Amino acid sequence: MAKHVDDQLFGFACIGVATTVGGVAVLLATGFPAGAALAYVAISALIHVAYEFGLMSSYRLGAFNQTYPVARGVSPLVVATGAWWLAGEHLGLLAWVGIVTLAAGLVSLALSGGHLGREDRPAVVAALLTGLTIAAYTLVDVLGVLKERFGTRRLAAAALVAAGILLISA
Numbered sequence: 001m002a003k004h005v006d007d008q009l010f011g012f013a014c015i016g017v018a019t020t021v022g023g024v025a026v027l028l029a030t031g032f033p034a035g036a037a038l039a040y041v042a043i044s045a046l047i048h049v050a051y052e053f054g055l056m057s058s059y060r061l062g063a064f065n066q067t068y069p070v071a072r073g074v075s076p077l078v079v080a081t082g083a084w085w086l087a088g089e090h091l092g093l094l095a096w097v098g099i100v101t102l103a104a105g106l107v108s109l110a111l112s113g114g115h116l117g118r119e120d121r122p123a124v125v126a127a128l129l130t131g132l133t134i135a136a137y138t139l140v141d142v143l144g145v146l147k148e149r150f151g152t153r154r155l156a157a158a159a160l161v162a163a164g165i166l167l168i169s170a
Contacts, residue, residue, distance in 0.1 A: 012052050012056060015052075016052075019161070019163065023158065023161035024161055027158060032158065033158050039144075040140055040143065041144070041162060042162065043140050044137050044140045044141055044162075044163075045163040046163075047133055047136045047137040047140060048133075048137055048162075049163050051133035051134060051137060052163070054071075054126060054133050055071070057126045058071060058123060058126040058127045058130050061122045062120065062123020062127070063123070065109065066109070066123060066124070066127070067110075067123050067124070067126065068127070069107065070106070070107055070109075070124055070127035070131060071127045071128070071131040071134060072131065072134070073102070073103045073104075073106025073107040074103060074107065074128055074131030074132070074135070075131045075134035075138065076099050076103055077099055077103040078131065078132060079135045079138050080095075080096070082135060082139045086143060087142065110124060110127070
């Protein structure tokens with residue numbers, strides 16, 4: 001969708017409407033997060049908006065088949081490292097091998113043309129930054145769930161509703 005609409009901001013606002021509606025449905029079924037969780041919701045929502053704008057920049061600067069795998073490939077490695085550093089999660093050797101293999105495989109798709117030229121660098125940098133936002137909202141969501149002991153669905157749904165509202169208003 002992002003490459004096939006004339007107005008990307010409008011397209012992402014439509015995505016914001018859909019995530020807001022879906023998030024509200026989940027919140028109605030699971031209940032709203034407690035007051036202590038609202039800081040995590042707000043931070044996650046802001047990071048989600050940064051992710052959407054990063055994704056738009058990536059798609060504007062490069063090909064989808066180059067930027068999306070880079071963005072998605074870097075995030076598992078950053079999340080695993082962040083989970084170790086921030087939450088004390090310890091993964092075994094096999095898990096690390098799997099994460100590194102996944103990240104390397106996805107990032108290697110950016111090289112499917114044979115090499116990265118100077119003209120590809122802005123798109124790859126935008127994709128890497130987008131990957132960092134994916135990792136950031138994932139870690140914020142996990143930390144919120146761990147520290148505040150509330151349901152994952154509630155935090156994710158509330159963050160999506162807030163991010164959707166921000167995207168719609170952009």
